[in-house]
Amino acid sequence: MTAPSHTSRAHSFNTAAAQYAANRPSYPTALLDAVEDMAGRPLAGARVADIGAGTGISTALLHACGADVLAVEPGDGMAAQFHRALPDVPIVRGDGNRLPLATASLDFLTYAQSWHWTDPARSVPEALRVLRPGGALALWWNASALDVPWIDAQTDRIQRHFGADQVIGKNGAHTALPDPTGRLDFARRLVRWSRRVTIEKHLANISSHSIFLVHGEESTAAFLTEERRHLLAAFPDGTVEETYDVELLLATRP
Template identity: 60%
Template sequence: MTTNADRARSFDTVAASYAAHRPSYPPALLDAIEELSGRALAGARVADVGAGTGIATALLDGRGARVTAVEPGDGMAAQLRRGLPHVPVVRGDGNRLPLRTGLLDLITYAQSWHWTDPARSVPEARRVLRPGGALALWWNDSDPTVDWIGDQDRRLRSFFGAEAPTAYDSRARFRAALPEGLDFRTRLVAWSRRVPIDVHLANIATYSDFLVADPAAVRDCLDRERALLTARFPGEEVEEVYVVSLAVARP
């Protein structure tokens, strides 16, 4: 039986592809983090937890934050070091942060909070934040209200035997993911990117559900998706439309 820990560590096997094909985040997300946290990123001491290959880390660093990346996986941490050799990387996770008490202005979890145990990660966030510091969590979800994305979402859910939602509800992400007892301010940020179909499929192939599934079944699924998308988009490009769900609290 595949455990949550197995799924979390499955990314190490595809770190290079993850770095090459996963989407980044729009500048408006960083603007919203600054607004909701009440401070500029430039000069802020930040820990990006569950940093992966450094997609969010690079953006925070580009805004002038003093970032430390926290990442448990061997492959992901190695890829991050190759891409951002000047950024400190420490090994650990949100359940036991390898950081000093009262060190940070901001802790970020870019699509990684759901790998933590909130009963442990919330007290750890409180411990390492300075007074007035903030905790920022966000998820980058494909927008299933776009026809072709909704169609693909239903096919993939069927492949994994998951129940399809009856309707798209942007609040569902927050209800499912945010820990109780913290006063979060939230924001939705819509954005898109245009990519070749092969890049889109390579991105999907880095999802943890695929990484722990039967490889032959995954190949068949992605081959079917390639055929369907190529027929639908003769130019062999798709516009991936996303909604970033951001939540910021001062624990």
């Protein structure tokens, strides 16, 4: 199976923005507490830009905690869904490789599930440009907890179906090289949390990931049909507990 291009995977979310918004997990309150603790400053009242904001999952949390937040999103479908969810939060079009933001204008620059779609050779200098001295670049990802046996087994099945080299899981992480330029010194923290959802919502969640979206309806449907059988056998009440380790990386601009 030929691996889809990085670009095609990045653009794939625009066709599934409503599915993404309805089924993807949010983040725990403890994550924003950790961001503030590591940055040594509150989010409330801070000037924040949330990059690759998508449907607004992380932007909504930042807005709710009192941040003066602006969203940046490149995709038409995702931006339209964002407007429906957060009509009062400003959103501009752009991406992390070329930020449509003023120099030294931000206290925080955040990337939720989106830093891996950038080219750090371009996005790191842009982060340094738009952050004020002492401002923080915060990157985070919801990563499935592979020490939970059923999640580990499901990851194996996804890798076998789509190809191990195409799936982020046991064989690598988005955060392996957050800054290959060496210009930023990242501190790291893990925040574990979980949510209980129906099997159907869980399947809708995982199938909103790019690896499913770029392989077409037939391949995705075949996997989901078989996966539903596995999950119903393991969880006959039709409910699963998704467990996540939010991986948070934070660096402060000198």
